[in-house]
Amino acid sequence: MKTVKHIFILLLTIFAVSCGVSEEGDGSYPAKVKISGKLNDLPDGTKVVLYTIQRVGGKKNVAETTTDASGKFTLKYTVPKIGLYTLNIGNQAEELLVLEGKDLTVANAKVGYKISGSKENEQLTELKQMYDKYSEKGNVLQQEYASSENKEEVLKKFQALQTEQKVAVEEMLGKLNGAYVSLVALNFIQDKDGSFDAISKSIEKLEQNFPQDSLVMEVAKAYNAKKATVVGAEAIDISLPSPEGKTVTLSSLRGKYVMIDFWASWCRPCRMENPNVLRAYNHYKSKGFEVYGVSIDRDTEAWKQAIEQDHITWSQVHDAGGVVAAEYGVEGIPFTLLLDKEGKIIAKNLRGDDLDKKLAELLGK
Template identity: 75%
Template sequence: MKTLHNIFFLLLAFIVVSCGGSTENNGTYPAKVKISGTLDGQKEGTQIILYTIQGVGGKKNVAEATTNAKGAFTLEYTVPKIGLYTLNIGNQAEELLVLETKDLKVENNGEFFKVTGSKENDQLNELKDMYDSFTEKGNELQQEYATSENQAAVLEKFKKLQDEQKGAVKAMLKKLDGAYVTLVALNFIQDKEGSFDVISETIQKLETNFPQDSLVMEVAKSYNALKSTMVGAEAMPITLPSPQGETIALESFRGKYVMIDFWASWCRPCRMENPNVLKAYTKYKDKGFEVYGVSIDRDAEAWKGAIAQDHISWTQVLDADGEVAKQYGVEGIPFTLLLDQEGKIIAKNLRGDALEKKLEELLGK
């Protein structure tokens, strides 16, 4: 599969190690399973490593095997419960797979590897093929855009492709009907807010099928955070310390339009955006606009230094342990939310002139 590493790192955006109940997916756990295969083109001694996915960006080696002179191998592992794993094959591929109670087979066609032996992995292969197809089409359009004399027409093709992919993912989610591999399919949704109804329905099925699974609970939690920051939702309470050590509550600015601005001193895009925020704040602070800057810096001195360097004059608080950012589902910074006078979210991630234009609409020139 061409998407091995793409899918793997996509999942690491929010995946944590699963642990939970002992009888899920009609299997009995712990379960002893074998992963085996005879691989073409692999020399004797090629190392096969099974990893569990651990936290953001992490994984743990749980079992190993090596190929014999014919390229054959058998890897044995006791599965504590159904979960997502990766199989590293001689550092040539990192295959994502689902482990449950069934033995699995690995086969290859040159550099492309495939894991089979269970319905979950058959569904995962179907997902990979779908992802490959749309990725290939997207790459072709990128090349066409670079050489086209009618780039607007190519952009229309991009939009059509995105709509097609959105429809295909929704159809796939319905087909999977809450299978464990649905966790992978959710990552293929680009417009999460626009697809929230189908996401909510899918998560409900996952929670019903795997009620004690910590990965399912973690994913559900991340989407609940997304729901809480959608336009129309009321912003969650925040109370954090200022550079002077006094606690400042977001709610204290009710009656004003407030932009919550998640940032950090080490975030270059954040720092580049600060002059735009300063311009808007200077123009509208006397007309009922406030900025509530939430830094996720761990180094308070670096945070204070950036405040001085960027001439930040609006309210600043520090979320050093990242708990507030986690509650708000912040996956990347800068991340901003514009609130109305009652504390409801009316816009997200306004950048550059977009913020000033929105404030002009709300507060006049």
């Protein structure tokens, strides 16, 4: 089933079994709940399995039952705290659901199954439908792109669809008003920088509604790190050792345009970009441009060897434990931030010609 397959893959990347207090229930946990239904076209003895979604190991079987000859089943489970689960039916369909202190009903739907019995799951159904809607529109455009002679025109349609989806998800986040399923909706946002205001408001609501929930705290921590790199924010100061063991601070470069460059010797895209950075650095350093390279190498010698091999002459420091990278919300490298003379972020991830164009705009050719 397309909806659940794609949503489930998204969730496995960050979701864990977690705790909180539901707005709907009385907050009394553990809570005994029943999930029941009468499903069509299933053979007697079809297995129905409830899984928790976990960060490590994917998912875990926590309860199971089987259908009778008429397709009826009842599954009982004691919910420790509100959380995200999946219900696997006959190994053919897997539905995402929210479990809290409420009994749920499963019924046949046009596609897959519908789970009802709580506001959270009604909202989740709406999210799934929205996800399917934009997935199918995207699939149609992919087919059109493959056969089109005017691919630029189709790319414009893709961009328009992305904008439409962005607006729809932001509106949905506002409507959810901090419901637990907001965690699912947040995964639908591709341009997190572009939707940061909507994301921040949603996370603030989640933290108010579920202050002790480990997943909410984890997601909030990740987005707070991203907040540190939003264009317009003042860059967090960095103080790390150079190859010679001397401490070099980012703030020591104030008064210049500075590019923070997170990289590593083992990162092929980083190494491929280094010649472009070197060219820009050599051209603009006399005009007030500096690069502050932050290596996340664990192997100090490999880092030093890469510096020599790539003819790097700009400031280099070593973030061996990845502490600074975590503070900056770095999820992948290369990752760069361009700062103005006051240390404020003015651009992100400029590479190749884009970096040259921006520097020419700021410092002249």
